[in-house]
Structure formats: structure tokens, C-alpha cells
Amino acid sequence: MLRVASWNVNSLNVRLPQVLEWAEQQCPDLLALQETKLADERFPSQRLAEAGWQEVHAGQKTYNGVAILARGEAHDIVTDLPGLEDPQRRVLAATYGDLRLVNLYVPNGSEVGSEKFDYKLRWLEALNDFLGEELARHEQVVVVGDFNIAPAAADVHDPEAWEGRVLFSETERAAFQRLLDLGLADTFRLFDQPEGVYSWWDYRMNLFRRGMGLRIDHILASPALAKVCTRSTVDPEPRGWERPSDHAPAVADFDLPASTEAAGGT
DNA sequence: ATGGTGGATGCTCCA
Numbered sequence: 001m002l003r004v005a006s007w008n009v010n011s012l013n014v015r016l017p018q019v020l021e022w023a024e025q026q027c028p029d030l031l032a033l034q035e036t037k038l039a040d041e042r043f044p045s046q047r048l049a050e051a052g053w054q055e056v057h058a059g060q061k062t063y064n065g066v067a068i069l070a071r072g073e074a075h076d077i078v079t080d081l082p083g084l085e086d087p088q089r090r091v092l093a094a095t096y097g098d099l100r101l102v103n104l105y106v107p108n109g110s111e112v113g114s115e116k117f118d119y120k121l122r123w124l125e126a127l128n129d130f131l132g133e134e135l136a137r138h139e140q141v142v143v144v145g146d147f148n149i150a151p152a153a154a155d156v157h158d159p160e161a162w163e164g165r166v167l168f169s170e171t172e173r174a175a176f177q178r179l180l181d182l183g184l185a186d187t188f189r190l191f192d193q194p195e196g197v198y199s200w201w202d203y204r205m206n207l208f209r210r211g212m213g214l215r216i217d218h219i220l221a222s223p224a225l226a227k228v229c230t231r232s233t234v235d236p237e238p239r240g241w242e243r244p245s246d247h248a249p250a251v252a253d254f255d256l257p258a259s260t261e262a263a264g265g266t
Numbered sequence: 267a268t269g270g271t272g273g274a275t276g277c278t279c280c281a
Contacts, residue, residue: 010281011273035281037274062274063281108281116280148281202281204270246272246281 001230002256003028004101006144006217007238008200008247012036012067015245016044019069020051022238026251029071030096032103034146034247036065043067060089066103066145072096082133084126091127093134099225099256100138102131104145109166117166120148124175132182140256141222143184146200146247148216149176151186155215157198167214184220187232187252199234200247208239219252228255 005028009015012033023031031053036043040059048055048069057067058079066089068074074094081091090105107123110116134141149172153159162168180186188197198213207213221229232252239248 014273035273063279110281202270203272243272 002030002099002254003251004030004032004142004144004219004254005249005251006032006034006103006146006219007249008034008105008146008217008245010035010037010245010247012038012044012065013042014243016047018238018241018244020047022235022249023051023053023069026235026249028069028251030099030101030142031069032092032101032144033067033069034065034103034105036067037062038065056092056094058089058092064089064105066090066092066105068092068094068101068103070094070096081123081126081130083129084123086123090123091130095138098138098140100134100141102134102141102143102145104143104147106146106148108148109172112164112166112169112171121171121175124172124178128175128178128182131179131184135182135184135222139222139224141184142225142252142254143179143220144218144250146216147176147218149173150214150216151176151218154195155198157196157212157214162214167216179220183223185223185226185229187219187221187226187229188215188234188250190226190229191232197234198236198248199250201239203246208244217247217250219250221252221254225254225256229253230255
């Protein structure tokens with residue numbers, strides 16, 4: 001079994017103890033992090049190594065930043081979307097054994113119609129092309145991260161209030177659907193799920209306590225992996241911890257052949 | 267239309 005997890009930590013500097021605690025509890029084999037908000041040279045490699053983790057990081061001071069923690073070595077690392085000039089560190093793809101992992105921090109988009117929204121759409125276009133190439137090259141592809149898109153009404157606590165707004169606009173949902181059209185499956189929706197499962201709750205107005213969130217963090221899988229996915233959930237627990245990230249981790253399990261497990265699985 | 271909160275930075279931006 002191989003467990004893949006994804007967590008927007010909103011500053012790894014602040015959240016490192018929580019990351020170590022949660023990883024010890026849940027034992028992911030691959031843990032993708034977003035919004036590390038750290039330059040590469042400030043990445044806490046030592047403390048992570050003490051806990052048995054190797055990392056790759058596409059770091060940036062103050063904003064963005066994506067990392068992957070693993071037990072084994074990363075190969076063929078990519079940190080940019082081909083064809084998109086972008087200083088923002090939002091992409092990190094790496095290969096572990098036979099498994100290609102793509103870690104994303106999709107732009108938030110600010111407001112529908114804004115300049116940042118246009119950037120989000122252009123970014124998603126470039127992502128679509130990139131993932132098409134990745135899927136052509138690799139059989140086992142997992143695409144994880146903070147997509148900043150709630151795919152469907154079931155992923156939004158109040159879909160009527162959110163309709164047309166950033167994170168849940170028609171345009172963004174269509175862009176998300178185009179990713180699925182490449183052949184990727186939203187692993188969460190491969191299973192019966194309870195209602196009201198979300199991965200992000202605004203810090204303001206006690207929205208977590210009131211159960212008012214959105215499911216915008218996803219684990220997508222190529223056909224070969226979707227076939228062997230045995231579980232996909234969001235763990236809301238760390239969102240209730242003291243001084244939490246505004247996101248909860250998404251987790252998926254895959255029944256994989258031994259060749260991949262040799263690369264760091266359990 | 268604004269505010270509510272949190273993180274990093276430094277008298278503000280981003281989410």
C-alpha cells in the first residue's frame with residue numbers, strides 16, 4: 001500500500017511541528033506541501049531528516065512554495081509549467097520509483113474578472129498542457145495539491161451563496177473538468193462519501209467550527225492508479241488544532257505493485 | 267462595499 005497526502009500548510013515555519021505530528025499519526029509515504037512560504041535555504045531539512053524524510057522544494061520567500069516529503073529519492077524534478085513564464089513557485093513534479101507525483105498550488109484568483117483571475121486561468125491552461133504530456137509519459141500519475149477550485153455543489157457548504165464566485169465559478173469548474181477530461185480521476189469521488197467533507201475553511205467568523213468550508217484540495221489519479229485506489233479522504237483533525245493552517249490534509253491510499261513500494265512505500 | 271483572521275513583512279500584500 002502506498003499512501004499519498006497533500007496539505008496546504010500556510011507557512012511551514014509555523015506548521016512544521018504539526019506536519020511532523022500529523023505525518024507520524026497518518027504515515028503517508030509521500031507528503032506534498034503547499035504554501036511553505038520559505039526560501040530553499042531556509043527549508044527545515046535537518047529536522048525533517050531526523051524524522052526520516054527526504055525532501056524536494058521549490059521555495060519562495062513570503063509567498064507560495066511547494067515541497068514533497070518522501071522516504072526515498074526523487075527523480076526527474078520539474079518546477080515550472082512549460083510555456084508559462086512565472087516566478088511564482090507553484091509546481092513541483094517528481095518521480096518515485098514508477099510513480100509520478102505532481103504537486104500544485106493553483107493560484108487563488110482573488111476575484112472573478114480580476115487580473116489575478118486571468119492569471120489563474122492562464123496558469124490552468126498551461127497546467128492542462130503539462131499534465132497531458134505527463135500522462136503520455138507516465139502510466140502512474142498522481143496530481144495533488146491546493147487547486148483553489150471546488151469542483152461541484154457537493155464540495156461547497158452553501159453552493160447558492162458561492163455560485164459564480166472565485167473558487168466556485170463556472171469558468172474555474174470548467175477548467176477543473178478539463179483536467180479530468182485528460183483521464184484523471186478525482187479519487188475522492190471514486191467512493192461514497194459523507195456530506196459536508198471540506199478541505200478549507202476561512203479563518204474568519206469561526207467557519208471551521210460552523211462546518212462552513214469548501215473542498216478545494218484534491219488528489220487526482222491516472223487510470224492505472226485510480227483502478228488501485230482503495231481510499232480517499234480529508235482529515236479535518238489538524239484544522240481543529242491550535243494555530244492551524246486554514247487547510248486540512250487530503251489522503252489517498254493505493255494498492256501498488258512492489259516495484260513502486262521499493263522506492264519508499266511500506 | 268466591507269469586514270471578519272492569519273502569515274510574513276515592515277508602515278501592506280496575499281489568501
